[in-house]
Amino acid sequence: MNKPQKPQMTEEEAVSRIKMPKRKELEMFAVTTQLVGGDKIKALCEDGVERVCRIPGKLRKRVWIRDGDLIIVRLWDFQPIKADVVWRYIKVQTNHLKKKGFLDKLPIEDGF
Incomplete structure (x- = not known):
């Protein structure tokens, strides 16, 4: 038996519900640079520091990070x-944030 598939989100829905980092809770944008293994990745944060990041169990099998x-x-x-x-953005959301100027400090390619 196959699971019923969820309907795909349209571009307008994806852009209208973009989650932003909460600065008071020490959240920030980052770009993944290397998959280390298990539940660890290396990411370049917007403050210029490369950090080792842990993927919590809540996201581990549900959201695939590349x-x-x-x-x-x-x-x-x-x-x-x-x-x-905390969160992974899809391609449409990334392009929208880049157009709005939120990602000026991060090295993100145009063709993402």
């Missing part, structure tokens, strides 16, 4: 060189 993906990370308050992945 090199070059735009994500939101939450820094650890006790060890700021590490972070947790």
Whole structure:
């Protein structure tokens, strides 16, 4: 038996519901640079620091993260060189954020 498929999100729906990082909770944009293995990735954050990020179990099997993906990370308050992945953006959302100027500090290709 196959699972019933969820209807795909249209471009307008994807752009209208874009999650933004909460600066008060130490969240920021980042771009994945390397998949380390298991539940770890390396990501270049918008402050210019490359951090080791952990993919929590809530996202691990549901959201697949690849090199070059735009994500939101939450820094650890006790060890700021590490972070947790909070959200992964799809291509349409990344292009919209780039047009709006939110991603000027990150190295994201136009053809993403």
